[in-house]
Amino acid sequence: MQSNDHTPGQNHQELTHLPVPFPKAPPKAPRFAALRTWWQEAWEEDGVLHAMWEDVLSAPEDGFRYMAPWLRALLMVAGVSFVVLMAKAAGEVVLQGLHTLLTAVPKVQVGVDTSSGVFAVVDQPVRTYIAQHSAGLPVEASTVYTLWLLTGIVGLVLGYLSRNNGVRAMWSAWGAATVWMVWMATPATSRPVAAGLAVLAWTFLSAFAMRGLTLRRRVVAGRPAKVTVKPEIHVPVQPPAPAAEQHPHDSCPFRD
Incomplete structure (x- = not known):
């Protein structure tokens, strides 16, 4: 017979210790659905x-x-x-x-007599100047000399063919630098003659490099020159009309 005693005893089972069932997780959606x-x-x-x-x-x-x-x-x-x-x-x-x-390619010795004739008047001072002032550069002196020579050739050829102002500016700078190197590397006794010959040679070659250069305004044949016409109307200011002179008899009250 079951006892009605609610006092916890040795054979009494506590309900608080029973495991609580967890809710089931919802089914997962298919992957990459x-x-x-x-x-x-x-x-x-x-x-x-x-x-x-x-x-x-x-x-x-x-x-x-x-x-x-x-x-x-x-x-x-x-x-x-x-x-x-x-x-x-x-x-x-x-x-x-x-x-x-x-x-x-450029296996040349810079600073020594490697050229002869009139060309040596300009070439040897340039080689000497490059050899003296390229000691601390990361390139060899022969490379600098070749670059100087190629710059002059490119400026001469492209200036003759393209007539581009940028190429002409490069040619002018190359000529000025060449004359400066000739002046600085030539002995003082023959410096003016060497610089003069360098200027004459550069001027002669400039006739080809700067072909077609002119300071006049170019007008293309068959194309009329652009003339800007601004129509303006100037109305002269008219002087004020003089007042009519009044006769003394006009103000007489007894005039018929």
């Missing part, structure tokens, strides 16, 4: 990917001018990137070739 849903919707008739694919298919018929803006921008970026990569590669090849030219 949202991505799969977006992919299916994007390829529908009004989806983003479907519209982009239609733009790609119609691009050959539309041409570069009328194709989709995003596709035209993509092609332009790809083209510019390709040009930049090709220019970089070509620049590396050119710089490598120039470095080889400047370091391997």
Whole structure:
């Protein structure tokens, strides 16, 4: 018979120690379900990917001018990137070739008598000046001399062919620097003669490098000169009309 005694005893089981069941977790959604849903919707008739694919298919018929803006921008970026990569590669090849030219080809001894004749009057002082003032440079004196020589040749040829003012300015600076080096490196007894010959040689070559240079304004044949016409109307100020002179009889009250 079950006892009605509610006093906790040795055989009495406490309810507080019973385990409490936890609620079940909701089932997890399938992995990448949202991505799969977006992919299916994007390829529908009004989806983003479907519209982009239609733009790609119609691009050959539309041409570069009328194709989709995003596709035209993509092609332009790809083209510019390709040009930049090709220019970089070509620049590396050119710089490598120039470095080889400047370091391997010019095997000259600067500062010694390596030229003769009238050309030696200008060439030997330039070599001597470069040898004296290029000791602390990271390049050899022969490389500096070759750069000086190439600068003069390029300025002469391009000035004759292109008639560009920038090339002419380079040629003028090269000539002034050459005359200065000749003046500084030539002994004092023959300095004026050497500098004069350098100026004469540079002036003679300038007839080719500065061909077509003129200070007059160029007028192209068959093209009328631009004349600015500003129509203006000047109205002279009229002087005030003199007042009519009044006769003394006009103010008489007894006049008929």
